[in-house]
Amino acid sequence: MCTFIRRMRISHLNTARWLSTSRTNNMKVSVLGAAGGIGQPLSLLLKQSPLISHLALYDIVNTPGVAADLSHINTSTIVTSHTESPELYHCLKDADLVVIPAGVPRKPGMTRDDLFTTNASIVKHLATGCAEHCPNAFICIIANPVNSTVPITAEVFKDNGVYNPKKIFGVTTLDIVRANTFVAVSKDLDVNQVSIPVVGGHAGVTILPLLSQAKPTVNFSNEELTTLTTRIQNAGTEVVEAKAGQGSATLSMAYAGARFVFSLLRAAQGERGISECAFVESTVVPELPYFSTPLLLGKEGIAQNFGLGKLSDFEKKGLEALIPELSKNIEKGIRFNKFE
Numbered sequence: 477m478c479t480f481i482r483r484m485r486i487s488h489l490n491t492a493r494w495l496s497t498s499r500t501n502n503m504k505v506s507v508l509g510a511a512g513g514i515g516q517p518l519s520l521l522l523k524q525s526p527l528i529s530h531l532a533l534y535d536i537v538n539t540p541g542v543a544a545d546l547s548h549i550n551t552s553t554i555v556t557s558h559t560e561s562p563e564l565y566h567c568l569k570d571a572d573l574v575v576i577p578a579g580v581p582r583k584p585g586m587t588r589d590d591l592f593t594t595n596a597s598i599v600k601h602l603a604t605g606c607a608e609h610c611p612n613a614f615i616c617i618i619a620n621p622v623n624s625t626v627p628i629t630a631e632v633f634k635d636n637g638v639y640n641p642k643k644i645f646g647v648t649t650l651d652i653v654r655a656n657t658f659v660a661v662s663k664d665l666d667v668n669q670v671s672i673p674v675v676g677g678h679a680g681v682t683i684l685p686l687l688s689q690a691k692p693t694v695n696f697s698n699e700e701l702t703t704l705t706t707r708i709q710n711a712g713t714e715v716v717e718a719k720a721g722q723g724s725a726t727l728s729m730a731y732a733g734a735r736f737v738f739s740l741l742r743a744a745q746g747e748r749g750i751s752e753c754a755f756v757e758s759t760v761v762p763e764l765p766y767f768s769t770p771l772l773l774g775k776e777g778i779a780q781n782f783g784l785g786k787l788s789d790f791e792k793k794g795l796e797a798l799i800p801e802l803s804k805n806i807e808k809g810i811r812f813n814k815f816e
């Protein structure tokens with residue numbers, strides 16, 4: 477029995493039935509790092525989804541309060557709270573999808589790679605819990621540096637003999653959300669109609685927006701291409717500096733994370749034609765074993781990798797430029813798991 481139900485004495489008449497019925501149209505989603513800057517608003521958005529029957533929240537601090545608060549919202553999603561490592565099992569058992577925003581955020585002057593020292597161990601610990609307790613769940617990694625934490629997670633799953641590359645995703649949706657916004661604003665377009673693929677990784681120059689593939693078709697001058705690409709690549713830093721030491725993007729990330737989770741859940745429940753970019757195991761760029769590209773999502777995760785499509789000369793240069801950095805980040809994640 478999870479501590480939230482035990483300690484808070486909150487009873488839901490139908491809890492047992494909700495938690496034990498067949499999982500079709502009845503998904504359990506676990507949020508690890510649920511009490512953090514991203515975890516709280518992300519959980520709020522997830523609590524509103526009819527796709528989710530059970531929202532299991534795990535953090536090392538403050539989880540009971542966040543769960544009690546969310547549980548008062550009159551939607552049918554049951555919220556449970558789990559703190560401390562032994563309770564990770566209850567949080568993860570029978571999960572269909574796990575989303576991981578646990579880990580420290582940047583302060584001004586730091587790169588995402590500077591977070592590796594702290595976040596690599598946190599992600600390794602949580603990924604180990606997922607591999608042991610819910611090896612078939614979709615795993616969505618938000619914790620930075622995504623370019624390294626995704627390889628760490630994949631290696632943990634391999635070590636446990638449960639690796640399925642179609643189900644492990646680095647969440648890069650915020651890059652797409654930003655690209656759509658910045659292009660719509662600069663070209664005076666309806667943002668709801670704009671769709672820009674963003675490929676590569678999730679840090680600085682490894683973020684490569686494919687503005688030549690913008691929908692609707694948009695013409696950009698060379699100056700606009702450079703300005704927009706640089707802004708999309710540095711948008712995380714823009715927020716870190718604006719927050720001046722109080723963390724990095726949380727609200728826009730919660731929005732982007734919820735969008736990605738809903739896309740995966742809808743595809744898992746059989747809806748067709750759902751596509752998102754994500755950082756996954758890949759053969760698209762031979763030098764890079766992980767890479768983000770647009771993916772068709774299906775019941776079992778990645779149904780098809782759409783690859784890069786036709787690149788402009790500007791984007792070809794961007795791709796060449798990102799390979800050494802992204803390769804280093806990926807290698808660091810793989811090595812961490814082998815030697816730490």
Ligand SMILES: NC(=O)C1=CN([C@@H]2O[C@H](COP(=O)(O)OP(=O)(O)OC[C@H]3O[C@@H](n4cnc5c(N)ncnc54)[C@H](O)[C@@H]3O)[C@@H](O)[C@H]2O)C=CC1
Binds near residue numbers: 602
């Ligand atoms: N993928 C992306 O596009 C983005 C990623 N991020 C990353 O997301 C991560 C979280 O950011 P914030 O929520 O702003 O940070 P935060 O510090 O506000 O929240 C992190 C939460 O993780 C929890 N935590 C730490 N160790 C844990 C463990 N072992 N098990 C469970 N929970 C643990 C903390 O208690 C805290 O509540 C950072 O690494 C940040 O860089 C942030 C924005 C965008």
Ligand SMILES: O=C([O-])CC(=O)C(=O)O
Binds near residue numbers: 715716724725
């Ligand atoms: O910039 C950061 O550290 C957080 C992040 O990944 C983003 O906002 O894209």
